[in-house]
Amino acid sequence: MARRFQGPFSPSARQSGDGTMPPLRSQPGQIRHPLxxxxxxxxxxxxxxxxxxxxxxxxxxxxxxxxxxxxxxxxxxxxxxxxxxxxxxxxxxxxxxxxxxxxxxxxxxxxxxxxxxxxxxxxxxxxxxxxxxxxxxxxxxGPDPMRDKGMEGIDSFQQDRAHRIIAEGEAHLQAMQDDILRTGDRRLEARVAMFSATARDLFARIEQNPAEIAGARRYLGVYLQGARDATVKFADLYVQTHDQRARQDYETLLADLETGFSARIRRLIEGGKEDLDVEISVLRDRLSREGVGQPAPTAAPSPSELERPMTLDDLLIPREGQKQSR
Missing domain, CATH: 1.20.120 (Four Helix Bundle (Hemerythrin (Met), subunit A))
Structure with a gap:
């Protein structure tokens, strides 16, 4: 039986509030080695x-x-x-x-x-x-990888816990993608793939810093499990009735979940930036207490000096100000 294909530029494709099309992100496939x-x-x-x-x-x-x-x-x-x-x-x-x-x-x-x-x-x-x-x-x-990568300063218990929770989240996403295939609608398949890509961005963030798993655990567990259950029920209903109201409600649910996951990723990134700013300020205070001052800012050249072309003598002969300072 033929199926109608709807791409991002199809007339009946879903548009955002400003009339522009949302970007479609491809579903990441299984990682394969070139050899x-x-x-x-x-x-x-x-x-x-x-x-x-x-x-x-x-x-x-x-x-x-x-x-x-x-x-x-x-x-x-x-x-x-x-x-x-x-x-x-x-x-x-x-x-x-x-x-x-x-x-x-x-x-x-x-x-x-x-x-x-x-x-x-x-x-x-x-x-x-x-x-x-x-x-x-x-x-x-070639040889096998023999050393851990990026594991310095990371608690191994938290890393194992993060991997276990992420594996459960991946299972929920895979179940959603398998269930939505029963609808036979490529637009819905692409929409679920977009949400899966956003969720995997959060997975990658948690893998880099397992200490953040406490603040994002309900996103990886409760929310993804609820999304999987909603996908199963929607697929069962849509296969039988093709109810457009149910489809709209399901797409709205995915949009809300995607917005929540994106906001959580931004908060994690902003939290990492705040931690970096704190570390920089602490190091600067420590250097100032030890008598290591910051280098004095150099005087900006005058406009006349900028307009005058530089010659080889300017590079070889130091300026008068530098001679006087010596």
Whole structure:
């Protein structure tokens, strides 16, 4: 069944109070590493071990099957490690992965290559091939993140608490996006995506400073859960009746929630600026008490000096005022 597409410039699109169209923000997709597709190709290239295993003797059958299994398992761990690295790079504050998946993936890949190339009397050659495969894996995919990023001065308990609450909020947003798909209305899908983007901006702010989770907890829990429940009920009603009044009420609810989330983000930013101003004033008072004065402001040049073109002598010969001060 055909569906009518309404973009931001469609005549029936919702407009704001001043007649301008609200900006549409795309829904952030899953974070992907640019090297993630390489693991699929390496697994495909290991299929000859799986196919040729059935033309070997029992010992060769086991070795070739283990070789394919080792490479496939290594690529699976490598892909998981690349996804963890992509999430690590996308965040300003992040912990290092608990398990170095790419490291273990490289070891399994090298082990699989060694088992696949093993032959009686050629143990050394098989070992060299395995080591070379592990080194090439490290050169191709790189190492795992081994250090925390931006975690200095952050309480680990608050960080874990913030991650848990943010994960619950992400689950509510994903449920809203899944439920609104049942309406078949792309305009509503885009509207929910706009609200999700605003909520994720608040998530990012909380991730950077987990100490602010107390003031924003009801936004991440109560409000998002209420929005999810309202989306479920609206989708059930709109699929059956296409009630425009219910649609307008639902869009108004999303607009009010988005305004509240944006206001909370602004308050968090302003609170951070106030903390910075306090720190700067405290440092200035401490420097003044220790006798470290601020540098005297330099006198502004006169208009005649600005109009006169500067020559090389002006740069090499100091001014009369500077000579007298010396």
């Amino acid at each position: 993630e597709s390489r693991t699929r190709w390496v697994t495909i290239m290991a299929f000859p071990f799986l196919i040729s295993a059935f033309w070997q003797d029992p010992f060769g059958l086991v070795m070739h099957l283990c070789a394919f299994g080792g490479i496939a398992a290594g690529m699976f761990l490598t892909r998981e490690g690349l996804q963890a690295e992509a999430a690590y790079d996308a965040r300003r504050v992040a912990r290092r992965p608990a398990i170095p998946r790419k490291l273990f993936g490289g070891i399994l890949t090298g082990l699989g290559l060694a088992l696949g190339s093993y032959a009686p009397g050629a143990e050394l050659g098989a070992g060299v091939i395995g080591v070379a495969g592990a080194v090439l894996h490290w050169l191709c995919f």
